[in-house]
Amino acid sequence: MRAIECLALQGLRAIMWCMAMESRRSQMLRGVLDLCLLAVLDEGPAYGYEMTKRLRDRGLASVGEGSIYPLLGRLEREGLVQTYRAASNGGPPRKYYQPSSVGRIALALGVSEWRAVRDAIDAVLAPVKIEVSHE
Amino acid sequence: MSDFVEQCRAEWKRLGVPDAIAEEMASDLGSDIRDAESDGISVEELLGSSASDPRAFAASWANERGVVQTRRGHASGRRGRVPLVAFIGVAAITLIVAALLLATGEPKVALVTRGVALPHPPGSTASFVPPPSRVQASAAAPIEWILLFLSLVALAFSGWLWRWRSRRAHPPIAPAQ
Secondary structure (H helix, E strand, O other): OHHHHHHHHHHHHHHHHHHHHHHHHHHHHHHHHHHHHHHHHHOOOEOHHHHHHHHHHOOOOOOOHHHHHHHHHHHHHOOOEEEEEEEOOOOOEEEEEEEOHHHHHHHHHHHHHHHHHHHHHHHHHOOOOOOOOOO | OOHHHHHHHHHHHHHOOOHHHHHHHHHHHHHHHHHHHHOOOOHHHHHHHHHHOHHHHHHHHHHHHOOOOOHHHHHHHHHHHHHHHHHHHHHHHHHHHHHHHHHHOOOOEOOOOOOEEOOOOOOOOOOEEOOOOOOOEOOOOOHHHHHHHHHHHHHHHHHHHHHHHHHHHOOOOOOOO
8 A cells, every 4th residue: 555655646746846847957958949949930921821831840849839929929029020011922911020130130149149158057057967868 | 810819909909099090900810810820820820828818918919009098097187187277267367366466456455564663752662653554556576466476377287287198198109110
């Protein structure tokens, strides 16, 4: 009976740990998602679904349009992206987004900042030898 | 049109998003959902956790775009205007009273009134007669002119404040291109 309780407790801890990891990943991504959007838009104008596909192609499959559209709204309000409507491939007119000149400057500054933070974090975490297998 | 889009549309309507903007957002979202479904991607995969809460998604999108006119905003705007309206009322009444006093030629009201020092015999202390109950007339520093000036300044300031608050409460919406 005690062994079952112990197993149940360990299972619960594992679930909570996984949830905490997911939450951390989400929080980290939230801080740089605007940069990611500006970066994929810098490759060429895109509408919402195209941006989702570009992010998926680079491994950010967990980013849904539920996060992208509100963020695009903010970028548009802040003047970091410009929009225009144009016909998509055989479909109805779509709203295309592209970085404004201010948006490009914000992207450059943001990428520089990201690299500085990433390098500092790497310097702190590099000595850690423990690894988790993702298989 | 999917049920998700319809629920978003209802939420935008509830939040007071202008019809043209709500229609544009609904159209874009609907087109994206159709494209994703044709690629074999479900609404849940496309939208992530937002798929389970269309109202929160719609509110977040509209809020970030700055196109929400919430009831709370209206209520706080109304509450904030009450003191301003009262201030304008007082300033207007002051202006009218000052203008009437000036127009009717009533005795000017002095800011400083003086009592009368009676002549006194040598050796006695000076006696002082306080000013009469009615404020004495004086051409010096007529308070009507001061009230008129202050009320005009107050009205001008109130007008500027009213316009500033209106612009802040209803920022201009960028037209979709």
